[in-house]
Amino acid sequence: MSYDGDTVLVTGGASFIGSHLVEELVARGADVRVADDFSSGERSNLDGVADNVEILEGNLKHWDFADEASEGIDRLFHLAADHGGRGYISNYPANCATNMALDNIVFETAVENGVEKITFASSACTYPTDIQQERQRLAEDMVSFEERGGAYADEAYGWAKLMGERSLQAFHDQHGVDAxxxxxxxxYGPRENETHAIVALIAKAFAGQDPYQIWGDGEQTRNFTYVDDIVSALVLANEKITDATPVNAGIREYISINDVAEAIFEYMDWEPEEINHMTDKPVGVRHRAADTTRAEELLGWEPKYSLDDGMAETIDWYVENRDEGYIRENLETLLHER
Incomplete structure (x- = not known):
């Protein structure tokens, strides 16, 4: 689909996922505006499209800035959030809880300014944690606001994302905005920071950490999804879903942390003499993978990148863009601070 003539706002557009989304929208002909406070996003992430986008710097929890950001906008992709990997969301729950205020201000100002379509970047952390101890793929209807006890999200971050979904549904119901x-x-992918699992594991190998530290026993699994596939799902959802229906963007495979570490060692041609499994560190749920049936039916979406292909892109980017001495000296801070 061409976006020629559309004005598009990407909140958090200098972030890891946001910057890749901005590049895709520019390539499709959109007039793109980015609103970001640069607390975690980097201006350099937008270097490839800087001449083709409008960049506004400010805090979207402030009404006046959010109002300015969505003025004259046709489509909104709302990615701005206080977030990070497992270490961050476990250590900074109050920071993550402020996303509830942020989301509501962004949605309300957007609706008042006549934005026609809103797509919200939610999270797998909205799913009940107690059903993720065994391997079962997560389907969207496993979260329910209609049944007593139908929601049991993952830490304050997950609850905030779930409330963001509920809030957007309410704006659709009351105001008719496509959502x-x-x-x-x-x-995962290029530009992600070290608080997230795959880049954290790459950083440790890049710095030559030995003993090499893996949080937990390493047998916990995730469905690592390459950033280009995430961007594709966001764009398709904005085009094809109007009633605030949530949809998964993830792969169906269960991939253990130990398997990821071994793949990194092989690709980087390096291996530690010892691996230290740190069972006192936060690891989140035991198993997580997506049921993508709804995405296939509503969006015609399925992931295109294998783990090997995505890992190669990510490792090559990391090695090219990071200083080994700096990573070695600051590794512990990088793993916890976004």
């Missing part, structure tokens, strides 16, 4: 929510499952 969609995409539940993102364990995204």
């Amino acid at each position: 969609s929510s995409v539940r993102i499952f364990t995204a």
